[in-house]
Amino acid sequence: MKKKRKKNPKTDFPWSLNRKLNQRKDQGTLRSLKSSALNLVDFSSNDYLGCSHNERITEYALDKLKAYPHHFHGATGSRLLTGNYPMIEDFESYLEYYYNSDTATLFNSGYDANLGLLSSIGQRQNLILYDELSHASIRDGIGLSKAKAYKFQHNDLKDLELKLIKFRDQFDTIYVITEHVFSMDGDSADVDDLVQLCSEFGVYLILDEAHSVGTISKKGCANFNGEIFARIITFGKSFGSHGAAVLGTDQLKQYLINFAKSFIYTTAPSVETTARNWAAHLYLESSSVEYETLRSNIEYFQNQIEANHLFDFFIKSQSAIQSCVIRGNEKVRSISSQLQQEGFDVRPILSPTVPKGKERLRFCLHAYNSEEEIKTVLKSLANHLIQKENE
């Protein structure tokens, strides 16, 4: 007998998918797209150094496009077919110099880079240990791999060590992956100790530098060449564009070109994007003004946290990401919309993006934020928190 399929009579949208959307609506966690608020003070974009609207970078990018006579826009094909144009190879060579790495391999995004790298390296009989707060792209890459995987407690090297002791004889290869600066908490991994621990156990360290380059140092962990198996650099944050690179050895590059599906089966980054990313690097290499201003804004933000007695709300962070934990989606949403009405674009990060009870306002700091803006937004935040406590 034929099985009767359930159909949603109103929309013809599959019933099981509709149920999931309705669950989100019922829990107040349904995501939706909103236009970027252009007239608000930016405390939410990842454009930490203002590269997305830097006219010098636009000029450098146009110079690059003129210097390489292409007969096309875009990329025309994947890297292994027609998309391996001269500028893309030269940009990779430049990245090798800039980040002090043997090789650099470009991907279309940080998501693609993590997916391609982790899914392809993780073989049966391999173990991947990852920080429990790792980004979705890391988890998805691990999920697509054949390796066994366990998480270790956030930034807890003792827990990582215990897991290494437990598993070291059970797997032929072990990878450890973590983020240099965590995207939701803004705190940092202790790279010196991690490198040492991984070297003691003879395991391979992978470091996602999406939020560290340009915020806590200009070149990320360039001084650890040879000690870190792979570093993932992204261009959608401090470089104000999009795209990414995996840094590592010649053999790693060869491996990615052969086995990383998100490298192989996709159109290469366009010439325009490559020119922009190269130009943004050249700018950051030649100028420290924005980087230094960002660093001083981070320090000022922390002074103002103290001044407004907000210390207990904020996760300790030296980076451009400063998270104020306020339990409950409704409460965070409400304070965020009050701040928006006052002219500040501060976004709520809700569960399930972060665990329940860890809902937060995430402040992303920029070189172009003024001290006055920082002072005013934190004063206002403190007032809203007091008000909420009294409700």
Ligand SMILES: Cc1ncc(COP(=O)(O)O)c(C=O)c1O
């Ligand atoms: C830690 C981390 N890794 C990777 C990514 C993905 O990078 P992209 O936005 O270039 O896809 C992000 C983006 O939010 C991230 O925060």
